[in-house]
Amino acid sequence: MLQIQKLTKRFGDKLAVDTANLMIDKPCMIGIIGRSGAGKSTLLRMVNRLAAPTDGAILFEGRDVTALTGHQKRMWQSQCAMIFQQFNLVPRMDVVSNVLHGTLNRRSTLSTLFNLYPADDIHRAIDILERLGIAEHAPKRAEALSGGQQQRVAIARALMQDPKIILADEPIASLDPMNAQTVMQALRRIHEEDGRTVIANLHTLDTARRYCDRVVGMRDGRIVFDGLPEQLTTGVAREIYGASADFSEAATSTEIETLDKSHTGATRPSAATVPAE
């Protein structure tokens, strides 16, 4: 499905991503972990073509998407929607318009006014918000919502594009543990129910273990681990995060695990429901 071959990004002397290979042959949920500066964001940005690779190739369903330009490039970008740590919503605009922005590559500024959207698109936006448990916030300004709700609006906006792949760059890094859990559950559910591939950069190890089918570890631009969450032992984690004295499981953990365990006793979340707020 998605194949990353010897993908490399150089900034001056710095190798941000160093001959990365990744093969995804069926829809899955992948967590990319590693220290700050390991190259996680650059890797995702190259897949989405926000950053141009220095070398290597990205193939999707057998087609080389590395050098697409113009309309073709935009079509590819809508198939691999990106979600960011800071949500990237328009704060003063209402939620449903933010979501409708996901359909908006070609419209004029005037037609971005709410009542000029096709009714079908508006209904679809509301359905998606409903699914994410935030439909009642549709008329509110985005800035009035909590961080976790705003990230779900960003996910809804991504879903409007009906993407095959969702690329999430530290989607929960700005959220408190409860909101982080809600957002990760929403991503997990979108993967399970829709069969979309989710690739999420996560700086905490336990989140990757908990929600992902596969974990990729990066260090100094290189992929140094690619395997199942079960294979991610403390020894492997040391290799990924560096064996320096400051490494400890706790240092890369959030409180989510503790919270989860105290509530459900589960090791992997049930993706069936997203709690309403």
Ligand SMILES: Nc1ncnc2c1ncn2[C@@H]1O[C@H](COP(=O)(O)OP(=O)(O)O)[C@@H](O)[C@H]1O
């Ligand atoms: N636009 C840029 N210009 C120069 N260096 C960059 C740029 N973006 C990232 N880097 C460098 O590339 C490396 C990888 O960065 P990044 O992909 O952001 O890592 P991560 O997301 O894992 O924290 C870092 O050393 C960073 O300083």
Ligand SMILES: [Mg+2]
């Ligand atoms: Mg990053």
